[in-house]
Amino acid sequence: MLRSALLAASRSPQVRTMVEKFPPTHAIVERFVAGDRLDQGVSATETLVASGRKVTLDHLGEDTKDADQAAGTALAYEHLLTALKDTGLAADAEVSVKLSAVGQFLPVDGEKIALENARRICQAAADAGTTVTLDMEDHTTTDSTLAIARELRADFPWLGVVLQAYLRRTEADCRDLSGAGSRVRICKGAYKEPESVAFQGKRDVDLAYVRALKVLMAGEGYPMVASHDPNMIKIAGQLAEWNKRDTTSFEYQMLFGIRPEEQLRLAEAGNTMRVYLPYGQEWYGYFMRRLAERPANLTFFLRAMATRG
Ligand SMILES: Cc1cc2nc3c(=O)[nH]c(=O)nc-3n(C[C@H](O)[C@H](O)[C@H](O)COP(=O)(O)OP(=O)(O)OC[C@H]3O[C@@H](n4cnc5c(N)ncnc54)[C@H](O)[C@@H]3O)c2cc1C
Numbered sequence: 001m002l003r004s005a006l007l008a009a010s011r012s013p014q015v016r017t018m019v020e021k022f023p024p025t026h027a028i029v030e031r032f033v034a035g036d037r038l039d040q041g042v043s044a045t046e047t048l049v050a051s052g053r054k055v056t057l058d059h060l061g062e063d064t065k066d067a068d069q070a071a072g073t074a075l076a077y078e079h080l081l082t083a084l085k086d087t088g089l090a091a092d093a094e095v096s097v098k099l100s101a102v103g104q105f106l107p108v109d110g111e112k113i114a115l116e117n118a119r120r121i122c123q124a125a126a127d128a129g130t131t132v133t134l135d136m137e138d139h140t141t142t143d144s145t146l147a148i149a150r151e152l153r154a155d156f157p158w159l160g161v162v163l164q165a166y167l168r169r170t171e172a173d174c175r176d177l178s179g180a181g182s183r184v185r186i187c188k189g190a191y192k193e194p195e196s197v198a199f200q201g202k203r204d205v206d207l208a209y210v211r212a213l214k215v216l217m218a219g220e221g222y223p224m225v226a227s228h229d230p231n232m233i234k235i236a237g238q239l240a241e242w243n244k245r246d247t248t249s250f251e252y253q254m255l256f257g258i259r260p261e262e263q264l265r266l267a268e269a270g271n272t273m274r275v276y277l278p279y280g281q282e283w284y285g286y287f288m289r290r291l292a293e294r295p296a297n298l299t300f301f302l303r304a305m306a307t308r309g
Helices: 002-009 013-021 023-032 038-050 067-086 110-128 139-155 170-176 202-218 230-242 260-268 284-293 295-308
Strands: 054-059 093-097 132-134 160-164 183-187 222-226 251-255 273-279
Touching: 002 284, 013 284, 023 284, 038 054, 038 067, 038 273, 054 067, 067 093, 067 110, 093 110, 110 132, 110 139, 132 139, 139 160, 160 170, 170 183, 170 202, 183 202, 202 222, 202 230, 222 230, 230 260, 251 260, 260 273, 284 295
Parallel strands: 054 093, 054 273, 093 132, 132 160, 160 183, 183 222, 222 251, 251 273
Antiparallel strands: none
């Protein structure tokens, strides 16, 4: 119930205005977001890389309804990738892109515009010597995102995609995408989805996550295990061992600000541990999904509201 309400609120302009204007929000957002500006994203990347972790940066934004804004987001990624190259961070830091931020939902030629903007970002990543992963949004975008990924992979074979274990289709998608050279980030899924397309309860989602992991770990691609769940992390490690994968043939990923000690433990044990690091002003949707995931995050927020609001 609570998760559904928060995910619905994540798309409500009225709630957005209220949350954004509430002063303590900003202190809480800082836990999950590097800052508003590019230099803050780069500086947080430097700190994470110095601690032995790798990074995937997200220039925050989604659901863009304006072609200029979509092009502006692509330009922001180009600047970011130049900065990663110039600071010598590109070997350890890639970028994550939401196609809805670069035009996928525009009413006229949305997919074409998103493809062209994503292509610019991929070219900038290639020039910098790093990679791109396409984030996955709600299930209405899955086919379009995978189709755009297929087109881009013809020129940029290292392009990564995200699959969401809660979707009933995902085990089959994992099979399709487990071939040599493919990079797949497997996560549980963060959106409110109907029962017709997605498993609803935690147990069913966890079981689906393990099935997806089994396919990816047995395949020839590079699985990116995106979860904070101790059980999923343990099972991923066991599956890697059973499939005789060494630590360079898959990686763990977690979100910035979540379980940092576990991130360091995994990195210090010799694994590749990549942190998803968002920066930028459009933090609202991202922040609300993090609140929806974990009641403790919400309690913290509500306590701040009660004492200061
Ligand atoms: C790198 C990365 C990229 C992602 N990209 C996408 C994407 O493109 N599309 C998408 O839909 N979703 C994405 N997600 C979000 C993802 O789908 C989940 O919503 C999110 O990761 C929560 O699921 P979980 O696997 O961590 O497990 P959950 O079921 O949320 O948590 C399971 C357990 O993990 C531990 N845990 C979780 N959070 C915390 C915490 N804050 N502190 C301490 N312990 C905690 C607890 O033990 C908890 O019981 C991404 C997640 C990551 C890590």
